[in-house]
Amino acid sequence: MARRCRIGVVGCGFFAQNHLHSWKSLAGEGAELVAVCDLSEEQAKAAARSFSVPAAYTDMADMISNEALDLVDIVTQVNTHQTLVSMALDAGIATIVQKPFGLSLAQCQEMLAQSRATGQFLAVHENFRFQHPHVMIREILSEGRIGDPTWGRISFRTGYDIYAGQPYLRAEERFIVTDVGVHVLDLARVFFGEVRHLSAELQRRNPDVKGEDTATMTLRHRSGAVSVVECTYGSRQQPDPFPVTLIEIEGTTGALRLDADLKLSISSGGTTEVIDTDAPVLDWAERPWHVVQHSVQVTCHHILECWLAGVPASISAEDNIKTYALCDAAYRAATEGRNVRPECERP
Ligand SMILES: NC(=O)c1ccc[n+]([C@@H]2O[C@H](COP(=O)([O-])OP(=O)(O)OC[C@H]3O[C@@H](n4cnc5c(N)ncnc54)[C@H](O)[C@@H]3O)[C@@H](O)[C@H]2O)c1
CATH class of the missing domain: 3.30.360.10 (Dihydrodipicolinate Reductase; domain 2)
Incomplete structure (x- = not known):
């Protein structure tokens, strides 16, 4: 059987809806959305219900220890990025973080250094x-x-x-x-x-x-x-x-x-x-957002393909810091x- 990628999405707010739709649509390409997490239990449960995700969490640490995740996709606001990225990398899990990468260049450099030191896959979701x-x-x-x-x-x-x-x-x-x-x-x-x-x-x-x-x-x-x-x-x-x-x-x-x-x-x-x-209007997308929504799915697809192939994404931390x-x-x-x-x- 083709290799699967077990994905947990962290943050189920405004923009994460596009990520959740994208990962579901990429099921045929190997994406398996196994868990969602949000500080708000209501948001996490609503996302799990809407996207038929088996598990919902309010604490990313619990999600990491209970699930055998291959990839964590962090779609929270920037003030949380470094803490969450660092936790995922520490657990040895490939990580994606939404833009902007961090609160400061120093934070971005620290996250990049951590991914280099641990040899972990780290990509920034830059979709434009x-x-x-x-x-x-x-x-x-x-x-x-x-x-x-x-x-x-x-x-x-x-x-x-x-x-x-x-x-x-x-x-x-x-x-x-x-x-x-x-x-x-x-x-x-x-x-x-x-x-x-x-x-x-x-x-x-x-x-x-x-x-x-x-x-x-x-x-x-x-x-x-x-x-x-x-x-x-x-x-x-x-x-x-x-x-x-x-x-x-x-x-x-x-x-x-x-x-x-x-x-x-x-x-x-x-x-x-x-x-x-x-751009094509995907079955979950609507005008005038469709170009952005399509780009989110293409970005997720690119990252998934790179992870499956064992190579860095073109939008790696290394690239995005520039x-x-x-x-x-x-x-x-x-x-x-x-x-x-x-x-x-x-x-
Ligand atoms: N690429 C784009 O075009 C684009 C567009 C809009 C937003 N964004 C980015 O997406 C990210 C999220 O923005 P948003 O507008 O969806 O924010 P949001 O506030 O609507 O959603 C963030 C969610 O994360 C949850 N959260 C916060 N801390 C958490 C934690 N420690 N553990 C679990 N969940 C936690 C919050 O409860 C909230 O539901 C930002 O980085 C933003 O810049 C990107």
Whole structure:
């Protein structure tokens, strides 16, 4: 019989619903959702009921000692990540943690060091690079259809009420850069490569939130390319592109542009081709969330395949810390008013 992966999901709140659906859908690929855990017994039991999971826990330590788990998927808020990741790694279990990886670069470094020391699989659930339009853009770039990328803009601007689903975001001291900025900075790495230095302007445009809700960042990549990476939850634009990331990339021989309707224009050699990059609507998904929901399942699938093959995920802790270092550099750049090299770029 093909190898199975016995999975326990920790945190059964807002975003975990997408993970629970994904793991259930991946049953045919070897995923076996055997336990769920939430501090709230009601939430844990509700998830177990909805997704036919045999066991529900309110304490991750109990779940670990009672179940023979292969993989723990942590979908709690960032203030709990290090404690829970550390507990799972200590128990010798492969671990996935939602973004943002940790509360600080130091925390991320400690988790990475622990996974290296124990030789444990540790992945960060970074799903934007697995959104269907972004996968297609990556393919077009790797085929050289616009030559070498030299300039780009990656833009996530919305006025959608994200606080309705995630009220805790109002109180985050480090807010948009580590919330959605981490995703768009990851895309910048994927499209243009590693970053030599960056500058950042941060704004708090909504007086009812604690941290910055707008970030405008300029990145110089090692390749020489420059990218403008921006995000806001305070946009007044209509129509609002939410939840689409708008992307423009100029290369040495052509250019591409992803619009809010998910149409991708690719210009090269005097002609422009327009292709549809919309994602399939999975049987558990609904518009307009379907692109994000599809990306969560693709991310889970990628991690599962890597675990089964015994290789690190492309979104390993090792990789994701480079994206986290960009967030950290953006805060320093904004505070110090200058270009900053990300931590992993320092001599
Ligand atoms: N990748 C994305 O696109 C995306 C989108 C939204 C949220 N997220 C991330 O998902 C994570 C969870 O966010 P959310 O909005 O679902 O939060 P949430 O507060 O809705 O859910 C978190 C759940 O974890 C539970 N919990 C907290 N501590 C626990 C512990 N020690 N043991 C067991 N359960 C515990 C809480 O009771 C809660 O039910 C965050 O890191 C967030 O940034 C990612």
